[in-house]
Amino acid sequence: MKIRIDIECLYKNTKPVCIFYSADSSVSKTLSSKSSLEIDLALRQKDRINIDFVNKDDQDDNVVIIKKMIVDGIDLQHFIYKGCFTPRYNTEWYEEQKPRPPVVYSPCTELRHNGVWSIDVTIPIWKMMMEEWTNDER
Amino acid sequence: MMKDNIPKLLKDSIEQNTLDIDIITKKLKLPWLKLDIKLDIPNKDYIRELTSNTDWRSRWNYPDLVADSYQVKGWNGDVFFGPTDWKKFLNEANKNNNEHNHDGDSKCRWLRQELDYDWYVDPDHFLRQQIKNFLPNDRDINLVNTFHLPPGGYVFPHRDYAIDGMGLAKIYIALKWGDGNTFGMYGCGNIPIKEGDVFLLNNYTLPHWVHNGSDDDRIVLDISANLHSPIIKEKVIQAFKRSFC
Numbered sequence: 104m105k106i107r108i109d110i111e112c113l114y115k116n117t118k119p120v121c122i123f124y125s126a127d128s129s130v131s132k133t134l135s136s137k138s139s140l141e142i143d144l145a146l147r148q149k150d151r152i153n154i155d156f157v158n159k160d161d162q163d164d165n166v167v168i169i170k171k172m173i174v175d176g177i178d179l180q181h182f183i184y185k186g187c188f189t190p191r192y193n194t195e196w197y198e199e200q201k202p203r204p205p206v207v208y209s210p211c212t213e214l215r216h217n218g219v220w221s222i223d224v225t226i227p228i229w230k231m232m233m234e235e236w237t238n239d240e241r
Numbered sequence: 242m243m244k245d246n247i248p249k250l251l252k253d254s255i256e257q258n259t260l261d262i263d264i265i266t267k268k269l270k271l272p273w274l275k276l277d278i279k280l281d282i283p284n285k286d287y288i289r290e291l292t293s294n295t296d297w298r299s300r301w302n303y304p305d306l307v308a309d310s311y312q313v314k315g316w317n318g319d320v321f322f323g324p325t326d327w328k329k330f331l332n333e334a335n336k337n338n339n340e341h342n343h344d345g346d347s348k349c350r351w352l353r354q355e356l357d358y359d360w361y362v363d364p365d366h367f368l369r370q371q372i373k374n375f376l377p378n379d380r381d382i383n384l385v386n387t388f389h390l391p392p393g394g395y396v397f398p399h400r401d402y403a404i405d406g407m408g409l410a411k412i413y414i415a416l417k418w419g420d421g422n423t424f425g426m427y428g429c430g431n432i433p434i435k436e437g438d439v440f441l442l443n444n445y446t447l448p449h450w451v452h453n454g455s456d457d458d459r460i461v462l463d464i465s466a467n468l469h470s471p472i473i474k475e476k477v478i479q480a481f482k483r484s485f486c
Contacts, residue, residue, distance in 0.1 A: 233427040
């Protein structure tokens with residue numbers, strides 16, 4: 104399925120590298136300051152779109168910021184805030200932190216550590232979005 | 242009779258279970274009811290007035306002020322009855338906007354007893370005259386506004402939220418509604434609206450969307466009113482009976 108992801112990155116020299124994957128397929132991309140990526144991921148009826156930030160450079164302090172995700176031609180709009188970021192902290196940095204930083208961030212669209220941002224999706228996307236609204240009891 | 246030998250709770254329930262406007266409109270979460278109300282078709286001068294709107298999104302202080310943003314295209318409208326001190330109204334109404342941007346109808350209902358409301362048009366205005374036929378007391382009106390959608394215009398799928406947990410609440414009148422117009426309600430198909438129809442809509446429970454696929458302007462009159470007002474109450478109960486009883 105065609106997925107467009109608009110991403111902005113902060114970096115000095117180390118361009119962020121991310122692996123985009125679902126249950127059955129993956130693709131790796133080196134990002135620039137502003138990227139509008141067109142990727143093709145096989146998606147099952149219930150699946151998870153993952154973005155794994157794999158080359159965090161603590162000296163460079165490169166950052167990946169997810170701005171927009173369009174799946175099957177449909178902008179997920181504010182539903183991208185349902186995504187979760189599970190960082191893989193630098194062990195040395197982690198040991199210095201008091202209190203300990205969270206295991207998972209949500210909502211989160213800024214990846215400031217190595218780790219995986221993921222969002223659950225169901226196909227068809229339009230119906231998934233309708234169900235999200237319908238079941239929103241806040 | 243057999244009824245004399247049954248517990249009082251059951252007996253009273255059987256004998257006194259009349260139709261309740263609050264149950265019908267708030268609890269059932271029905272998507273719509275078609276009301277048996279007729280309005281005259283506005284003449285060309287009024288149509289021109291109803292399509293030359295001010296900036297609706299700016300008026301309501303919507304955060305996204307781009308008129309043709311991704312979610313809407315060409316959607317506009319005007320207020321004909323509502324709070325007289327609009328700035329004060331918005332300040333008060335937006336205090337309750339914690340998690341969702343409550344819709345205009347809901348905001349006007351919420352503050353009806355606290356602020357002054359009045360017509361923005363003269364007593365002989367076409368709309369005012371027409372509405373008087375089924376809402377004779379202005380105290381029963383919270384908001385009267387138009388929605389104008391040009392050919393090709395749309396409002397994206399979305400769900401509205403109410404401060405007061407209402408269901409059926411929006412009196413929706415298709416003043417000008419050519420073939421090719423749709424009002425979709427998720428899981429219910431398109432609302433079967435034809436020009437001149439008057440519906441009571443629930444825009445708070447399900448996602449919905451509109452699209453003007455015709456080659457002419459679409460004009461809708463939106464009224465938030467006290468559903469206990471005598472004529473409206475009778476029309477709602479009549480519509481419910483027609484659909485379910």
